[in-house]
Amino acid sequence: MTAPAPSEVWLVDPGARPSPPPEPAVDPEPFHRTLPGYAPTPVRALAELARELRVGELWVKDESHRLGLPSFKLLGGAWAVHRLLLERAGLPLPGAGWPELQAAAAGAAGTTLVTATDGNHGRGVAHIARLLGLGAVVFVPAGTSAARIDALRSEGAAVQEHPGSYDDAVTAAAAAAERQGWLLVADVATGRDRTVPRWVMEGYQTIFTECDRQLPGPVDAVVVQAGVGALAAATARHYLATVRPPRLAIVEPLSAACCLASARAGRRTSIEASQASIMAGLNCGTPSLVAWPHVAAATTVFCAIDDEWARRAMRRLAAAGIEAGESGAAGLAGLLALADDAPARAALGLHAGARVLIVNTEGATDPAAYRAVIGASAAAEVGP
Numbered sequence: 001m002t003a004p005a006p007s008e009v010w011l012v013d014p015g016a017r018p019s020p021p022p023e024p025a026v027d028p029e030p031f032h033r034t035l036p037g038y039a040p041t042p043v044r045a046l047a048e049l050a051r052e053l054r055v056g057e058l059w060v061k062d063e064s065h066r067l068g069l070p071s072f073k074l075l076g077g078a079w080a081v082h083r084l085l086l087e088r089a090g091l092p093l094p095g096a097g098w099p100e101l102q103a104a105a106a107g108a109a110g111t112t113l114v115t116a117t118d119g120n121h122g123r124g125v126a127h128i129a130r131l132l133g134l135g136a137v138v139f140v141p142a143g144t145s146a147a148r149i150d151a152l153r154s155e156g157a158a159v160q161e162h163p164g165s166y167d168d169a170v171t172a173a174a175a176a177a178e179r180q181g182w183l184l185v186a187d188v189a190t191g192r193d194r195t196v197p198r199w200v201m202e203g204y205q206t207i208f209t210e211c212d213r214q215l216p217g218p219v220d221a222v223v224v225q226a227g228v229g230a231l232a233a234a235t236a237r238h239y240l241a242t243v244r245p246p247r248l249a250i251v252e253p254l255s256a257a258c259c260l261a262s263a264r265a266g267r268r269t270s271i272e273a274s275q276a277s278i279m280a281g282l283n284c285g286t287p288s289l290v291a292w293p294h295v296a297a298a299t300t301v302f303c304a305i306d307d308e309w310a311r312r313a314m315r316r317l318a319a320a321g322i323e324a325g326e327s328g329a330a331g332l333a334g335l336l337a338l339a340d341d342a343p344a345r346a347a348l349g350l351h352a353g354a355r356v357l358i359v360n361t362e363g364a365t366d367p368a369a370y371r372a373v374i375g376a377s378a379a380a381e382v383g384p
């Protein structure tokens, strides 16, 4: 088997990291528990991979099936829409759950939610809009796969294909919101509206609140994938509030490594990200304004990988009975790429007793592309 193209690694001296922003988060988990069909997603131990990677334990939090959708993203979109509609209705947040959100939505009949997506966030927003009887418009970048567009339409969203990159689609969605009086549910903050992207990021923290209950003990290292960095920021925020925060590694595609570029530059930086990586959810050129300070405060290792690492990780997870799409497998892909990098191992504390957590952030969101990587028969064995 040929070796994947080299990955790129940037190590940060923990002493040189900025302090995290003093922003207390509201715990979204009690709200998520009230959503129809809620159940914590499973955590699985990957013993064989742990041995191969020479760590003590490797756990995967499996978000391939979350609240009826094949990714974690609804956690952020639902929490943001909840806070947005409650605030507009003048309803109190503490104790409010699905019934209160439904009541707020009933009072906002005729409202349209709008967002930009490379697939999963838009699907989450469209899904919650459909459940609440609201409209949804979703902007996608050029080249978004037909399967992802069909999935958005299946949630009742009007899909607008925008020529250009994911970052261009983000700008177009914000402009449309202003022009049409639609409610913008952005998962990335680029300038004006920081509140909603902060809520989206906050919503992801439920993943780690669940992990705290599910894991037998604390973790020593977390490896998480980044697009605009909101999931990574939620990871940072959750664990920086613990007694002994684990070390954090961020994984991105080589062709869209905006967090790595920002770490290298010492400030949030935009890059000319291509949409070429198969890790479609991670094809972003600019870290979110509200996410970057948390990511910078917590991350020890930034790692950018070639797509071939993602394919390998998808196959390894499939062999373990876990359905992981291209972006979903990126955390494991980063670990595989770092496995023989001695300085990165040391920085992340990967030793024979280390307990490591990764997150499978999506299932087969593009089923044909998934089957092409895994092979049809293996995909049938793993399928839901």
Ligand SMILES: Cc1ncc(COP(=O)(O)O)c(C=O)c1O
Residues within 6 Å of the ligand: 071, 073, 118, 119, 120, 121, 225, 226, 227, 228, 229, 230, 231, 232, 280, 281, 282, 327, 328, 361, 362
């Ligand atoms: C499956 C998947 N994993 C990870 C991410 C990265 O999340 P973020 O953009 O918050 O960094 C995304 C973003 O869309 C995604 O779809």
